[in-house]
Amino acid sequence: MPMTDALLSSVEQLFSLATLVSMMIGVMAGVVAAAIPGFTITMAIVLTLPVTFTMPPLQGVATMLAVYVGGGSGGLISAALLGIPGTPSAVATTFDAYPMARKGEPGRALALGIWASFFGALISAVVLIIAAPPLAMIAVKLGPWEYFSLILFAVTVVASLVGKSILKGLMMSLLGLFVATVGQDPMMGVPRFTFGVDVLAAGIPFLVVLIGIFAVSQLASEVENPTALQRGESLVSGKLHFRPLAVMREVLSRPGNLLRSSMLGVVIGAVPGAGGSIANLIAYDQAKRASKTPERFGTGIADGVVASESGNSATAGGGLIPMIALGIPGSAVDAVLMAALMVQGVSVGPRLIMDSADLVYGMFLAMFLAAGMVLAFCLISMRWFLRITEIPKSIIVPVVLVCCAVGALALNNRITDLYLLIGVGLVGYLLAKLDYPLAPLVLGVILGPIAETNLRRALMADEDWTLFFTRPISAGLLILAVLSVVFTVRRLLQQRKIART
Amino acid sequence: MNDATDTASPPGREASSERGKALANVIFNAVLAALFVGLFVQAGDLPSSMWEPLGAGSFPRLILGALVIFNLAIVVQSAMALRQTDQETSVGAGRWFAQRRLAFATLAAFCVYALLMPWLGFALASLLFLLAVQVILGARRGRRLLIACLVAAVFGLGLYALFSHVFLISLPPGRLW
Structure with missing residues (x-):
């Protein structure tokens, strides 16, 4: 049977020494990166991407998934021990984990979070395995009309979920779609907006945009405040005591809470634009x-x-559902994962699960494996966690900037990519200061070519553009797109009214 | 500083920052709108296709058209916000930059780093950059400076060795030697 063949082949690839070692390093990197305040999971994954270029596809993606799952747990460390969320996904963790740690139970707070993350990731992987294949079966039947409407819906949802102004969110999505049109057009290969510049002939390199937006501009805002640069005062003192098995029972004695939070995480992760920070x-x-x-x-x-x-760990599996089933990334992190597959020459879309079944099954298995590795790594190394959070930003920021430079140079070894990186980073920094959300831009860049190809295919098949509104699924998606904008405008107007009174 | 100025200054600062932001948006989005109009016109020269109703230029023109509309909408929105804020307060662009001087200094150092890299090579340029930024961010003397030197040496040379020997990704070796 081809399915068992694919499964066996993926097991063989995944359980090779090289893959296991690179995944373990990925897990450690993810946990440590997310534990450092100011170093986000997205940043860690973006910087892992260049390292995976030389690996086979499954090893590369499995390593990145390991970083992702590890990052889901790492944010907990500084949240529990310092009261500062290591990543935006750990904001709510500070509410209870930090008071618990201050009351003299830091070990229990950490162990609770680690076990909860583990079960959350596990549940989301199960949902992913159940939900993705049938969704892909439906998605394969979608015509270019439905696909174009789906992308439009994804873009409006992202724009309405992120940031304070939907106008700015939509503006950034459109800017991303435009950036993607630079270079050769996807159907005829005509050069567009290259202005005779060689570097632009193959399009603006996506990886450079990613690193610039999510790492360089973010790092610049980390060093803004001179007084906050000094960190390293641990607010929780004393020894950490662990009773991992007792705490596991404590977590499992809350099945309702665990299941509800994990399912919420899965669903929120599957919605484009939402993610751990909301979940x-x-x-x-x-x-x-x-x-x-x-x-x-x-x-x-x-x-x-x-x-x-x-809740935040379960978004990892949830975000992979639309990416594997539809070829539409649910979040910036999934966009990076998708880019990693594309660099490897794997075409991502609803046919992925049929064409590269071993890769998809491998990704499913990698989720489980990574969750287990995170658990083992965290339980063993918890004693040193306090030290990680003590590293000052004056060291983190320059070191990560050098890693950004490596990332930009890795793909083509072109120094012009480095200049582009700085340009994107500076623009991203200024945009962020003007309250422009940056995630819609990145999703726009990755969805641009898919949107254009489907729009043009649709009109090639039939010149009648009203089909977008008369085909039921397409019409439904367009209505959802409009509704997401309308509801957001209403919500923002209400908020403004409340703020005024 | 007495109590009165203490309590009065935060809202004042807030207002000037709002005003500065609104003004920055008006200028920024007006410039962007003009840029996109230019690109929209340019996209008209892109060839159409005999095989399909949409040519290479149609999709970009659709996006650019929408971008022009959205940018103009933001200009109008910001201009209205600008009129609502107090005319008397200064925009405070200078102070805005001064407050973020470390961020800009770091980015400037990153620029110099990129410019020097083709000549000095990745390893040496990274070493100098790491040291310079750590000094900028406060590692000026004693133990912290020692740690900064150590970090610069380990990561500058270490990353170069790691990527060129383990991951087989070549980084600029430098033109001077």
Whole structure:
């Protein structure tokens, strides 16, 4: 049977020594990176990408997934020990993990978070395996009309979920779509907007845009405030005591909370644009509403830690659902994963699961494997976590900037890519200061060629453009796109009204 | 500083920052709108195709057209916000940059690093960059300076060795030697 063949082949590739070692390094890198305040998971994954160029496709993606899953747990460390979320996905973790740590139970707070992350990642991997194949079966039947409408929907959802102004969000999505048109056009190969510049002939290199937007501009805003540069005062002192098995039972004794938070994480992760940074807050809020003792939330109770950490870890599997089934990344991180596959020459879309079944099964297995590795690594190395969070930003920022330079140079070894990186980083920094959200730009860049190809294919098949509105699925998606904008405008207007009164 | 100025200054600063942001948006988006109009016109020269109704230029023109509209909308929105803010408060662009001097200094050092790299090579340029930025960010003396030197040496030379020997990704060796 081809399915078992693919599964066996993926097991063989995944359980090779090289892959296991690179995944383990990936897990460590992800945990450590996310533990350092100011170093986000996206940054870590973007910087891992160039390293995977020389690996076979599955090893490369498995390594990046390891960083991703590791990052989902790492943010917990500084959240619990310093009260500072290491990544935006760990904001709600500070609400209960930090008070618990201050009350003299830092070991319990960490272990709770680690186990909750593990189960969250596990549950999301199960949902991914169940949901992605049938969704891909449906997606293969979609025509170019539906596909174009789907991308339009994804773009409007991203723009409305991120940032304070939907106008700015949509502007950034469009800017991303435009940036993607530079270079050869996808159907005829005509050069566009290259202005005779050689570097632009093959298009603006996506990896450079990614690193510039998510790493360089982010790092620049990290060093803005001179007084906040000094970190390294650990706010929690004393020894860490662990009872990993007792804490595991403690987590498992909350099946309702664990399942609800994980499923919320999966669903939020699957929506384009939303991700861990939203999931942890919503999971926490829902756990509080469902609790019999909501007033105890925020005082350092186990339920709060479990909700936030399982919620943010579950977004990893959720985000992979639209990427594997539809070829549409659910978040910036998934866009990077998709870019990694594209660099390897794998075409990502609904046919991925049929054409490269071994790769997809390998990704599923890698999720489980990574979750287990994170658990093992965290439980063993918890004692040194305090030291990681003590590294000052004056060391982190320049070192990561050098890594950014390596990333930009890795693809073509062109010094012009480095200049481009600085340009993108500076523009990204100024855009962020003017309240422009940066995630829609990146999704726009990756979705641009898919949108254009499908639009043109649709009109080639039939010149009648009203088909976009008369084919039911396409029409439904367009209505959803309009609704997402309308609701966001309404919500923002209400917020403004409340702010004024 | 007495209590009165203490309590009065935060909202004042807030207003000037809002005003500065609105003004920056008006200028920035007006420039972008003009740029996209130019590109829109240029995209008209792109060839059409006999095989399909849309040529190479249609999709970019669609996007550019929408970009012009959105940028003009943001200009109008920001201009309205600008009129609502207090006319008296200064925009404070100078102070805005001064407050973020470390960020700009770091980015400037990154520029110099990129310009020097073809000549000095990745290893040496990285070493100097790492040291310079750590000094800029406060590692000026004693133990911290020692750590900075150590970090610069380890990562500058270490990353070069790691990528060229383990990952087989070639980095600029330098033109001077």
